[in-house]
Amino acid sequence: MGSAYSYDTKAGKRWEARYRKPDGKPARKGGFMRKRDAEAYLTTVESAKLQGAYIAPGESRITIGDLGAAWLITHKTAVKPSTFHSDESAWRVWVEPAWGARQVGSIRHTEVAAWVAKLSAIRKPTTVKRCHGVLAAIFDGAVRDRRLQSNPAREVKTPRKIPKSRPYLTHQQVERLARESLYPDVVRFLAYTGLRWGEATALSVADIDPSRRRLNITKNAVAVNGHVVLGTPKNHERRTVLYPRFFDRAMQGAIANKRPDELVFPANEGGYLRPGNSKSGWFEGASKRARKTDATAAAEERARGEALRAVMPRITPHDLRHTAASLAISAGANVKAVQRMLGHKSAAMTLDTYADLFDDDLGDVATALDRQRSFALQR
Template sequence: MGSAYAYDTKAGKRWEARYRKPDGKTARKGGFLRKRDAEAYIAEVEVSKSAGTYIAPSDAHAPIAALGVDWLVAHEAAVKPSTYHSDESSWRIHVEPRWGARRVGSIRHTEVAAWIAELAATKSPTTVKRCHGVLASILDGAVRDRRIPANPARDVKTPKKSKKPKPYLSHKQVERVAAASRYPDVVRFTAYTGLRWGEVTGIRVRNVDLKRRRVLIEENAVEVNGHVQVGTPKTHERRAVVYPAFLDKAVRAAVKGKALDDLLWPAEFGGYLRPGNAVSGWFAGAVKRIRAEDAKAAAEAKARGEETPPIMPRVTPHDLRHTAASLAISAGANVKAVQRMLGHASAAMTLDTYAELFEDDLDSVAVALDSQRSESLAS
């Protein structure tokens, strides 16, 4: 048990609490106006020591900048390169400038909430959530290291991300994009397997099973900050994906004459195939040309007083993944099959992502229940 000692200052008499830390070393905390305040602090320390929740005041003095550097080192080894790049940018641009000089023990919940509100006024919900996540993760580490008793960034509300409608292409629209692009077979393969772009471009010849029409997904070639980085698939799990029979000829042609470690779908001049610039790249260019054709046809139909035909939606290579889910579901695939095809961590994730595509299933269930009830009562 510690003791309280008096000492004199220019402002008058003050009291100092002296006690032993869990490691046996003596610690001091002064500045108390009354002896009983110092003794109350000592009592709190003893209770926290017994409960295993003791926080050394000196540990709470660590600056966020130092903790952030340590967090980034550990974070880089734990996440995908693309995730690390985004989180490192959030730390460097938003988190470190605001919180870097602050001592970890001085940060308050209300301050974090005010900062989030400031960010939300000018930044997208995605950016705000990522910045909050970085700070909260750093402070989680501080809690585990017993620098602070609780995380002041937790339970802070962040803006909700609005779900934008996904563009789903029809079979004919997929074919139009493929035919207008520089890599038609890659477009078709992506739209009918549901693979992520990095998974498609990371496939090697040795991953292809021509007899069973399957490809083993074990690499993911992601473009990060202008450079392609190769790692494992997003869920870190290898999976086999089936491709339709009509793609068999294209896959066999892509395999022919290549070594086992060669890429199945390389770029025209070798290396990993990239989707190109979002405005002027080869994929965007194909979509742009089709949309121009459709706009012209729609204008001509309107001038004739006829019903205007639909215009191809703006799509990205990633939207081909959404298209694959849509086409599979419309063909009768159940949620577990779609989950396995897309490589989602759970069926719940698939349902959450493509809930609108399963709406027709509700009608089917109602019709089936009605039919079974009628049959049961009749018998």
């Protein structure tokens, strides 16, 4: 237990609480008007020390700017380059300007909630969640370092991300898109294997086993700030994926006369293949031409009074991964097989992501139950 000592000031007599911190170093806090106030403070200090909740008064004076700079250094080694790039951008553009000069102990929960609400009015939910996540992670570090007792950024509601409807292409649409494309085999490959763009473009000849049609997914090529960075697949999980028989000839052509370390699907000019600009790149160009072809054909069919073909939806390279899931499920693949193909952490994640593709299964279950009931009652 510490002790209270008096001292004189121009404003009169004051009291100071002297005690030892958990590490044994001496500490003091002055300015108390009465001795019993200093002693009450000492009681709270001793109680906090016993409970392991003691925080030195000076520890919470460090700024968010100082903590954020330190957090970025360790965070960079803990996440993938693409994730770090997004988090660093969120810190630099939104978090640091708003909170950098503030002492960590001065920030209240309501202030963070108000900031999130203000940010939600001008930015998309994804950006808001990332910015809030960065600030909350910095506070988490402050709590672990015993600068704060609790994190004022936790339990702050962030805007919900409204899931977008996924375009699923038919076999015919995949083929039309491929024929309009500068890289037709890449389009077909993505639509029938479900690989992520970075996984497909990182494949080297050594990753291919053409005799068994197997792909060993061990790498991921991601564009970060204009440069391609080679890393591990998402969640660092390696997996094996099979490609269908019809792709044998294309795969043989893609790996012929290449060294084991050469890319299977390089850009025509060399290096890692990229989808190009989302408005004028080669993939978007192929998509536009396919949609135009479909729209023209549909107009002609309407004029003849015939059934209209489905017009190609707007689509991105990642949407071909959704198409692969759709085609696999419609072909009878079970959830576990689709999970392994896509590299999801669990079958539950696959079901949550593609619940809409299993609607027909509900009808099958109802039909089977009806059939079984009729059979049982007839007996």
